[in-house]
Amino acid sequence: MKKLVLILLVYAALEPAYAQPNPPPPARHSFIVISHRGDHVKCPENTLAGYAEAIKNEADYIEIDLRTTKDGELVSMHDGTVNRMTEGKGNVKDLTLAEMEQLHVKSKDSLDKDIYRVPTFKQILGLCKDKIYIYIDYKNADAAVTYAMLKEYGMEKQVLVYINNPQQFVDWRKIAPGMPLMVSMPGNVKDEAGMKAFIDKVKPDILDGGWKEYTPAMVASARAMGLTVWPDIQSANESQNWDEALAKGFNGLQTDHPADLVRFLKSKGLR
Template sequence: MKKILLSAVAGLALICSAAAQTLPVTPHSFVVVAHRGNHLSVPENTVASIEAAISAGVDYAELDLRTTRDGKLVLMHNGTVDKMTNGKGRVDSLTFDEIRRLQVKSNDGKVYQVPTFEEALQACKGKLNIYLDFKDADVAETWRQIQAAGMEKQVVVYLNAKEQYKAWRKIAPGMPLMTSLPEQITTPEGLESFLKNVRISVLDNIADPAMIAVARKYNVAIWQDVQSESEGPAQWQEAIDRGIQGVQTDHPEALVRYLNSNGLRDGVVRK
């Protein structure tokens, strides 16, 4: 479960922007996010996982962004390449050429490379939105590449630090931003105060009905992480019944089938 590092609401209020933050268009009101792409049969955070997510019919691929030593933006969840590739070392200590020579570990005998952000953008363009887990990257360069790809209306950025909020609001004030709820906010009143001062389009993993009602009042979507070892229909239905607007899953094909077969592709509307 990701924890956001945003701190005092008062400090954030000083730099919030009134610019509109419209979420990307999706064919259904209940969105399905493929966690690190659809990585059931291909490696996560690869172009292949993006293509598999498109084939599964989801609305977003959640992709993790990091920066190499020489400033190249690449997809990688962990801070090191150890888990996902046949190499070792921190992403930010390796050059792009060094990372590019590595092979991503797989079970199908095929060769996969660590993709650049530019390659991910091109794979998604016009086909799939991106839930960008903004791990460690330069906001200005990320925004430049999004614009160059013509993907300005197909990205939501998940924040991992308060400094990222400030930078995105300054450089791309219209970018829809997503965050986890700061740990100190535990009541509906606290959430209302937060949302009055901080321009956020999506919050994740809120389950309390009163808190969900506050988010709905401020037109803030709630997306829940359902990925786990026990993920299945029970977890999906529990999330849907809360009246939230989307889920992130490790089983996108099965979830999309479940939603379609039960008439739930638009979720459950709560008044």
């Protein structure tokens, strides 16, 4: 994270033209629900079935993990290897798309007999266009290739990009200056002053991080500066924390339980 912050500071110093944060795609609801790796409680993570379930359950975004195969194809897989989620072995970057397509994504439900595959980015775009936005957790891909594919599918205005690597931030600002980029604050930011200093220097568009890292004052200040704050709350027992998260002033959360969170928000009159 220190290296990321350092490079972003250098980039910010070289780009005085950046003035206002890029907004995320137009909100469809007053409170945004981001489905972590799709609805992976009901379906295996990062599968078309999990993404379709999130659409059915009225989530606003699916979060996907974008990686590149040996032959340059974009697929969604959280880990750098296929070992945990499939019967295969090896790094995604060392396998061809044809080899990836032969793998079966494992289900946590031993009685689940459905067949799940590793989805391509093209398949995800085809499924999601005009139905749900995409939160791209940008693991290992080329910005130019990704953006060209987004434009091909007419979805360049239906995504945001979470930055994991310093060069990714620079690449996306060059390739698509209007793309909303999300970053997490470094661990040493503990209060409103530290957050403001970080925002002034790095100039992100959207803030992520754990929901507990924010105070109500920090959330209010970020929003006053034009930034969106959509932190992570996902956990097995996250519902116990939803009321407290709402009290902090968030208007969006990344969740492991999108259907339950949507029902909860409806009960509060927030959907």
